[in-house]
Amino acid sequence: MKNPYIGHESQLYGVEEHRLVGGRGDGMRLFQVKNGKGLEFTVSADRCADISRLSVEGVNMGYFSPCGYVAPAYYDGVGDGFLKSFTAGFLTTCGLNGVGVPCEDQGESLPLHGTIGNTPAEQIWWEKEEQELKIHAVVPDEGIFSRKLVLRRTIRCSLTENVICIQDRIINEGDKEYPVMLLYHMNMGYPLLSEHSRLYVPSVEVTPRNAHAAEGIANWHQMQKPEAGFEEQCYFHRFKEEGIAAIYNPEVEKGLVILFDPKNLPFFTEWKMMGQRDYVLGLEPGNCHPDGRAKMRKEGALTILAPGEQADYQVEIRMLTGQAQWDALTGRRFS
Numbered sequence: 001m002k003n004p005y006i007g008h009e010s011q012l013y014g015v016e017e018h019r020l021v022g023g024r025g026d027g028m029r030l031f032q033v034k035n036g037k038g039l040e041f042t043v044s045a046d047r048c049a050d051i052s053r054l055s056v057e058g059v060n061m062g063y064f065s066p067c068g069y070v071a072p073a074y075y076d077g078v079g080d081g082f083l084k085s086f087t088a089g090f091l092t093t094c095g096l097n098g099v100g101v102p103c104e105d106q107g108e109s110l111p112l113h114g115t116i117g118n119t120p121a122e123q124i125w126w127e128k129e130e131q132e133l134k135i136h137a138v139v140p141d142e143g144i145f146s147r148k149l150v151l152r153r154t155i156r157c158s159l160t161e162n163v164i165c166i167q168d169r170i171i172n173e174g175d176k177e178y179p180v181m182l183l184y185h186m187n188m189g190y191p192l193l194s195e196h197s198r199l200y201v202p203s204v205e206v207t208p209r210n211a212h213a214a215e216g217i218a219n220w221h222q223m224q225k226p227e228a229g230f231e232e233q234c235y236f237h238r239f240k241e242e243g244i245a246a247i248y249n250p251e252v253e254k255g256l257v258i259l260f261d262p263k264n265l266p267f268f269t270e271w272k273m274m275g276q277r278d279y280v281l282g283l284e285p286g287n288c289h290p291d292g293r294a295k296m297r298k299e300g301a302l303t304i305l306a307p308g309e310q311a312d313y314q315v316e317i318r319m320l321t322g323q324a325q326w327d328a329l330t331g332r333r334f335s
Contacts, residue, residue: 012036013159015126015133024085025069031126031135039162039319044089046072046120049137049153052089056162056319059254062090063189063280075118082112088280092117094183096141096149096170100290105179110293114181116141116151133157148174149305162319169312172305179302181293183269183286184260184315191252193281197223198255200246200330201270201283203237209291210234220270223281230275236289237268245270245283248326255320257329260285265313285315 013036020028029045042053054061070085098110121137139151156165199221208214213233239262248255271282
């Protein structure tokens with residue numbers, strides 16, 4: 001029997017479909033999700049079914065870049081043109097043909113962070129099943145005389161706890177083997193992110209990406225106030241048994257935990273960008289690092305899918321509300 005106190009379930013939870021009007025985001029399809037427990041997020045159907053907005057109990061968790069919403073029609077797939085339409089949001093999926101710096105690999109020119117994040121879902125629908133909401137999306141990454149990859153994504157949202165699970169299946173539907181790169185570019189923003197934020201990444205090894213990052217490695221886990229002219233710092237983390245990264249801000253009493261399997265997502269990038277307005281922390285599990293496909297191939301670390309082969313990936317995001325949850329997670333590592 002349905003709840004006798006309500007006329008429509010959307011009083012408590014559900015998914016609503018909207019379209020943007022005006023600006024470079026005009027016409028974009030958005031699925032706004034709420035679970036009735038304080039968790040709300042937006043799935044951008046025309047941008048790889050990525051999560052553009054994320055909040056818990058009214059507190060914003062992600063970063064929205066100065067670009068704002070940008071429809072795929074404005075995407076510039078040459079070099080670093082990606083940055084012109086990098087909304088960021090909470091999640092931008094990078095791949096599938098390439099991740100990281102623009103490069104050339106086996107005669108193929110690869111733009112910054114690949115093209116999948118600017119590709120619309122060809123099919124997208126949602127359903128309620130028992131105690132969770134599910135959004136399903138099919139995002140093709142195909143072309144004539146080119147790769148034939150398909151991303152099948154399911155985003156699951158619990159109705160009993162503030163948890164999101166992203167399940168991705170990538171299938172090579174072509175007749176040639178092809179490398180697959182995938183990076184979950186998850187972006188923390190204000191007010192979750194500030195100089196008061198605490199970061200918990202219990203990796204077994206931390207490596208700076210370059211000499212500039214090495215200068216700040218002693219403070220890789222420390223956040224700071226926005227700084228004019230800040231140069232980004234990237235750190236590569238390595239995990240063994242469990243992939244986990246968490247952030248918490250005691251000023252707003254909110255945080256989140258990212259959980260993943262380091263066996264099939266063995267690379268984790270921390271992108272520390274403390275600039276003014278460009279104020280964002282990326283916590284990014286992936287099957288690759290962001291230094292480009294050519295370098296990954298040279299290192300012998302590329303994931304290659306044969307015709308008909310598939311690869312499955314999963315990331316879970318759990319919300320934290322209150323100091324007690326943070327302490328339970330970290331074992332009072334921070335006091």
